[in-house]
Amino acid sequence: xxxxxxxxxxxxxxxxxxxxxxxxxxxxxxxxxxxxxxxxxxxxxxxxxxxxxxxxxxxxxxxxxxxxxxxxxxxxxxxxxxxxxxxxxxxxxxxxxxxxxxxxxxxxxxxxxxxxxxxxxxxxxxxxxxxxxxxxxxxxxxxxxxxxxxxxxxxxxxxxxxxxxxxxxxxxxxxxxxxxxxxxxxxxxxxxxxxxxxxxxxxxxxxxxxxxxxxxxxxxxxxxxxxxxxxxxxxxxxxxxxxxxxxxxxxxxxxx
Ligand code: NDP
Numbered sequence: 001x002x003x004x005x006x007x008x009x010x011x012x013x014x015x016x017x018x019x020x021x022x023x024x025x026x027x028x029x030x031x032x033x034x035x036x037x038x039x040x041x042x043x044x045x046x047x048x049x050x051x052x053x054x055x056x057x058x059x060x061x062x063x064x065x066x067x068x069x070x071x072x073x074x075x076x077x078x079x080x081x082x083x084x085x086x087x088x089x090x091x092x093x094x095x096x097x098x099x100x101x102x103x104x105x106x107x108x109x110x111x112x113x114x115x116x117x118x119x120x121x122x123x124x125x126x127x128x129x130x131x132x133x134x135x136x137x138x139x140x141x142x143x144x145x146x147x148x149x150x151x152x153x154x155x156x157x158x159x160x161x162x163x164x165x166x167x168x169x170x171x172x173x174x175x176x177x178x179x180x181x182x183x184x185x186x187x188x189x190x191x192x193x194x195x196x197x198x199x200x201x202x203x204x205x206x207x208x209x210x211x212x213x214x215x216x217x218x219x220x221x222x223x224x225x226x227x228x229x230x231x232x233x234x235x236x237x238x239x240x241x242x243x244x245x246x247x248x249x250x251x252x253x254x255x256x
Contacts, residue, residue, distance in 0.1 A: 009033045009077040010227070011069075013060060013119060014088030015053075016043035018188030019138065022216035023085055024053050026224045035076060037069060038088065060088050060115035070122040081126035083227050086116040087138040089160075091153040091195040105152040112156040117163065124176070132175025134227055137164040138219075141184045141239060145248050153195075168236065177234045179226045184241030185251070187213040209253030214242045 010027050014020035015036035024036045024047055034053040036044055037060070044055035056072050058065035073081055089112040093104040120135055127133030142154045143161035161180060168178035185207070192203035207213050219240065226235045244252040 007033060008082040009035075009080065010083040010085060011035045011037060011073060011081060011119075011123060012085040012087060013037045013115070014138075015047065015055075016040040017190050019183075019186065019216045019219045020085070020087040021047055022220035023087060023223050025051055026217070026220040027083075027085075027227070028053055030224055030228065032082070033077065035073065060119055061110040063118060066115075066118040066122050069119065070126075073123060073126050077126065079126050080129040081123055081133050083134045083136065084120065084123050084127060085136045085138070085223060086119060086160075088115055089138060089157075090191060091142075091150075093152065093197070094149040094195060095151075096149060097151040100152055105155070108152045108156040109159070112153075113159045113163065116160055120163075120167070127176050128174055132177075132231065134177045134179055135164075135167065136179040136181065136223060136226065137161070138223075139164070139180050139182045141182050141241065141248055143182055144239070147248050168234075175231075177231070179235055180237045181219065181222050181226070182237060182239045183214060183219050183222075184239075184245045184248070185210065185213045186216060186219055188216050209255065210242065210244050210251060211254060212242055212244065214240065 010032045012020050012024050012034060015024050016038035024034050027034050028051040036047055036053045036055045037058050038044055039059050041057045047053060048055050054076060056069055058069050060066060092107050093101060116137060137160055139161040140157045142150060143157035146154050164178050164180045187207050192206045196202040222238050222240055
């Protein structure tokens with residue numbers, strides 16, 4: 001299918017939950033055609049039913065799945081893509097560097113860094129087509145600072161952030177904006193549960209007493225704002241935190 005000049009198209013990765021699902025909802029409300037990507041087919045199907053997005057099931061740590069995604073984008077959007085939201089990612093473990101598991105670090109680099117690399121490489125030709133497009137990277141405030149027990153995640157998010165910065169330099173002169181959102185504490189259903197290996201009490205403790213952590217819709221709002229600026233406006237980096245979190249180690253907690 002080829003697109004007319006006014007159709008805006010987006011691929012959102014990590015769309016089966018949290019920030020990715022909220023971004024799909026928001027971009028659909030803004031009139032984008034959206035291809036939602038993740039591994040869990042049932043969740044994507046429910047999102048499609050709700051929002052009218054299209055879906056593609058893929059493990060983005062597998063090159064063959066990313067190659068298949070490129071073909072789907074070619075078929076569905078006529079090879080002309082307005083936005084790629086590289087949101088799939090996550091944290092696994094809270095170990096010290098000394099005690100960290102190599103497998104956890106590997107998973108974090110795979111999904112945060114290398115998946116973003118694979119998908120960006122695969123879709124850049126489609127983003128260059130037509131009037132140009134946007135590569136958005138969902139990093140984190142963990143990309144800007146170190147904290148104890150966060151070594152693998154902060155290292156991966158720093159790498160993801162530097163990839164965005166490098167890409168922006170390399171694409172200078174091309175009609176492609178490179179945008180980065182670095183959220184602080186966002187209360188999503190699965191992020192902290194995945195980090196703690198499914199320990200609900202430890203996951204809840206992350207947000208204990210914090211008045212109004214960000215929610216997925218807050219971050220989706222930032223994404224939508226960045227993507228809908230006039231094309232000559234490149235929001236390089238947007239750092240967004242809840243009011244209660246002045247810095248990574250400076251979180252105001254009320255008695256609970
Ligand atoms: P979630 O755990 O809810 O979402 C992660 C998404 O990534 C899921 O949809 C998951 O879907 C997808 N995903 C994971 N692995 C793969 C894979 N191999 N292939 C394809 N998709 C995959 O987390 P959030 O919504 O909270 O976080 C989204 C992004 O925002 C992440 O990059 C995270 O690092 C970042 N972030 C989150 C913050 C927070 O406090 N929550 C703060 C700052 C940044 P599925 O399992 O179906 O594949």
